[in-house]
Amino acid sequence: MLAFRGKVLPETSLVMAIVNRTPDSFFDKGRTFGLEAALARVDEVVAQGAHLVDIGGVKAAPGDEVPAAEEADRVLPVVVAVRAAHPSVVISVDTFRASVAEQVLAAGADLINDAWECPEPATYDVAAAYGAGVVCTHAGHLPPRTRPHRVAYPDVVGDVVQTLTGMAARAVAAGVPPESVLIDPGHDFGKNTRQSLQLTDRTADLVATGWPVLMALSRKDFVGEVLDLLPDDRLEGTLAATAVCAFQGARVFRTHDVVATLRVLRMVDAIRGRTEPIVNVRGLA
Amino acid sequence: MRIAFVPSAPLLLAALGGGPDDLRSACQQAISVLEGEVVVLGGATPTGWRSGQVDATPWGARGVAAADPLPLPLAVGAALLGDRPHRLLAVDGSPVVLPPGAAVLVVGDGTAKRTEKAPGHFDPRAVAVDDALLAALRRGVPQDLALDGVLSRELMVEGVDVWRTVAGTVDGTFAAEVLYADAPFGVGYAVATWIGS
Numbered sequence: 001m002l003a004f005r006g007k008v009l010p011e012t013s014l015v016m017a018i019v020n021r022t023p024d025s026f027f028d029k030g031r032t033f034g035l036e037a038a039l040a041r042v043d044e045v046v047a048q049g050a051h052l053v054d055i056g057g058v059k060a061a062p063g064d065e066v067p068a069a070e071e072a073d074r075v076l077p078v079v080v081a082v083r084a085a086h087p088s089v090v091i092s093v094d095t096f097r098a099s100v101a102e103q104v105l106a107a108g109a110d111l112i113n114d115a116w117e118c119p120e121p122a123t124y125d126v127a128a129a130y131g132a133g134v135v136c137t138h139a140g141h142l143p144p145r146t147r148p149h150r151v152a153y154p155d156v157v158g159d160v161v162q163t164l165t166g167m168a169a170r171a172v173a174a175g176v177p178p179e180s181v182l183i184d185p186g187h188d189f190g191k192n193t194r195q196s197l198q199l200t201d202r203t204a205d206l207v208a209t210g211w212p213v214l215m216a217l218s219r220k221d222f223v224g225e226v227l228d229l230l231p232d233d234r235l236e237g238t239l240a241a242t243a244v245c246a247f248q249g250a251r252v253f254r255t256h257d258v259v260a261t262l263r264v265l266r267m268v269d270a271i272r273g274r275t276e277p278i279v280n281v282r283g284l285a
Numbered sequence: 286m287r288i289a290f291v292p293s294a295p296l297l298l299a300a301l302g303g304g305p306d307d308l309r310s311a312c313q314q315a316i317s318v319l320e321g322e323v324v325v326l327g328g329a330t331p332t333g334w335r336s337g338q339v340d341a342t343p344w345g346a347r348g349v350a351a352a353d354p355l356p357l358p359l360a361v362g363a364a365l366l367g368d369r370p371h372r373l374l375a376v377d378g379s380p381v382v383l384p385p386g387a388a389v390l391v392v393g394d395g396t397a398k399r400t401e402k403a404p405g406h407f408d409p410r411a412v413a414v415d416d417a418l419l420a421a422l423r424r425g426v427p428q429d430l431a432l433d434g435v436l437s438r439e440l441m442v443e444g445v446d447v448w449r450t451v452a453g454t455v456d457g458t459f460a461a462e463v464l465y466a467d468a469p470f471g472v473g474y475a476v477a478t479w480i481g482s
Contacts, residue, residue, distance in 0.1 A: 273347045280302030284295040284344060285397070285404060285470035 002212055002251065003179045004090045004110035004133045009051055012275055013246045013265035016052040016092060016113075016254040017045035018218065021074040025059045027219050027231045027256055035077055042082050046089050048258040053086075054113050055079060055104075056094035060189075062145050071095065072103050083108035092135070096144045098122035105130040111180070113137075113254075115189060115216070116144040118167060124174035133180030135214055136167035140190015148190050156195045157202045160185045161209060168211050182214040182252060188221050196222035200241050207249035215245045216254040239264045247272065286386075286457065286481040289315040290422060291365060292394035292474040293327065293358040293443055300341035300348075311465035311476040312365055318478045319388035322370045327358025327392045328446030329375035336373065339364045358392035358447065366390065378434075378446040380453035391451055393444020395473025396437075403471020405441045414440055415473035418448070422477040425461030428452050442473075457481050 002009045021038045023030040032041045042053050057074030058066045066074075075093055082091055092111040093104040098120040101112045105126060112127050117139040127134045138160045140151050153159045164183040172178050185206055187196040199206070200222075206213045217223070223237035224230065235257055242253055242261060246268040255261040269275040291297075291312045297304045316323075329335075339360045340351035355363060359373045371390070374381060383389065395415040398408035414436065421429035431452035437445035459479035466475050 276302070280296050280304075281470050283404070284301055285472045 001179050002182075003177070004052075005131055005180075007088060007090050007110060009090065012269050013250075014051040014252045015049065015258055015261050015265065016054050016214070016252050017042075017048075017050035017258050018254060018256050019045065019053050019055050019078070020059070021055065021057050021078055022059045024063055025056070026061060035081075038078050039081050039085075042078070042086070045258045046086050049262050050089070050258045052090040052092050052111065052252070053082065054092040054094050054254055055082070055109075057100075058095070058145070060115060060145065062147065068097050068099050071097065072100050075100065076103055076107055079104045079107045079109050096120065096123075098126050102126045105132050111135065111182075113184075113214075115139065115184070115186065117141065117163070117186075119144055121170070124171045124176055127171070127180075128175030131177060131180075133182065134171050134176050135182045135184050136164050136171060136211075137184040137189065137216075138163050138186040140186070142190045148188075148192060151190050151192065151195070153195065156191065156198055157205050160199060161205060164206070164211070165209050168209075181211060183209065183211040184214040184216055187215070187217055191222075193222040193225040196220070197226070200244055203245045203248035203250050212252065213245075213250040214252040214254060215242070215250045217241045217245070218253075218255040218257065235260060243268050286389070286455070286459075286479075287319050288389045288391060288451070288455070288459070288479040288481075289319055290391045290393070290475060290477040290479075291315055291361070292472070292476070293361050293392045294394060294472065294474065295341070295344045295357060295361070297361050298339065298341045298344070298346075298364050300346035301344055305469060308465055308467075308469070308474060308476070315464055315476050315478050316365055316369075316390065318480065319390060321386065321388055322372065322384075323366055323390050324383055324387045325359055325362035325366070325371055325373045325390045325392060326376055326381075326447050326450060327356065327362060327373070328377065328443065328450075329356035329358060330377060332375045332377050332379075334372060335359055335375050358443075362390050362392040376447055376450040378449035378453075381450055383454060389451075389455075391444075391447055393447040395442055395444060395468075395475060397441035397443070397472045399468040399473060400471040403468075405471075407471075408440055410436070411440050411473070414442065415468070415475075418444075418473070419463065419466050419475055422475055422479075423461055423463055425459035425479050427455040427457075427459075 337353040338351035340354035396411035
């Protein structure tokens with residue numbers, strides 16, 4: 001079972017919609033930086049069927065420094081407004097800072113999506129105090145907002161499995177509810193394209209840990225390098241990776257493209273016998 | 286004597302979606318007029334009294350295949366009746382001997398060539414055949430159910446055998462009511478009840 005602060009999610013593959021309150025994220029480039037634009041985007045993705053929304057105030061790549069107070073100023077009003085407007089949607093906040101986590105959880109967020117291998121261990125204590133969930137993400141043991149440079153692993157999949165199972169155990173030991181812990185291999189984070197591809201190919205190894213797997217694949221550089229395409233043209237590559245991961249049992253997909261991802265996941269779930277066709281007529285009339 | 290008529294579409298099985306709401310509820314309404322033990326009649330070979338399980342796996346439902354799956358019309362009839370007492374009789378168009386006082390559920394459907402997207406594509410002759418069947422169901426005259434066998438097979442009328450059996454087996458006149466008559470997927474479906482005087 002997957003549940004965040006009492007919100008039980010369906011047993012299907014799930015979509016986490018990206019909502020960036022940033023002026024500089026790589027794909028949306030400030031489109032939802034304004035508060036009204038961010039809230040309108042949340043309304044849109046919830047209407048499209050997203051199960052979780054992931055609100056971020058700091059772009060992942062290196063760039064302008066965003067102090068904790070400014071990050072909180074960006075994400076808090078979104079969390080407050082979304083909590084009021086959408087009581088049942090799972091609100092995730094993309095932050096590596098325990099102080100920001102504390103504030104958004106107090107405002108009603110359900111999940112802390114730390115994409116940087118938890119540089120501030122207090123984050124897990126804060127999540128535990130609110131009965132909230134955490135995403136444990138492998139970032140190649142790099143500091144936040146850095147790019148990989150010649151990162152090498154004797155066994156990248158083994159490193160990811162070992163790191164993430166250790167982090168998940170620490171989260172639960174801190175008091176985070178076990179049904180609220182996700183693991184994320186962190187495509188592109190501390191990884192070159194081949195390493196991200198290996199992790200995609202071997203999703204089953206992550207699923208075999210027993211922890212529900214979140215995949216953040218959307219329009220990332222590993223897709224771009226495989227196809228030599230810029231972010232605007234990476235949808236098909238992202239969806240191919242999505243299908244491969246979902247088929248192997250990954251559970252949650254963080255995406256810029258909610259409708260397309262939901263369709264791919266429903267198709268994969270149907271192939272795996274996890275959901276029924278919506279229409280049952282062909283050859284059965 | 287009470288008789289209900291329902292289609293034999295696989296999609297009526299719950300594991301295959303259960304079919305459109307209006308069709309399914311018409312079937313349930315038709316069955317509700319049957320009293321006591323019900324004899325389900327369906328065209329299938331070998332003929333005779335049958336037992337077995339309702340098994341949708343032959344049509345792609347997930348799960349383990351039954352050791353003794355029922356043929357389609359009998360499976361649909363048995364599934365619609367659920368826990369109600371019933372017996373299953375496979376027929377091939379020949380008359381049969383029914384237990385005295387039995388209620389009968391006749392499972393069969395019309396042409397499969399009603400539209401361009403129908404399973405058998407469009408055939409301009411199909412609608413007249415389905416209309417003739419519908420007229421017979423509305424009149425409540427069993428003998429009128431004996432459709433032309435050759436034309437019916439050309440038009441993929443799967444109910445032709447079971448209706449010929451009814452025509453040759455059942456006597457009398459009935460108060461008839463047609464509860465559903467449509468071809469939503471290009472196959473002629475009819476749901477009707479006959480209540481004997």
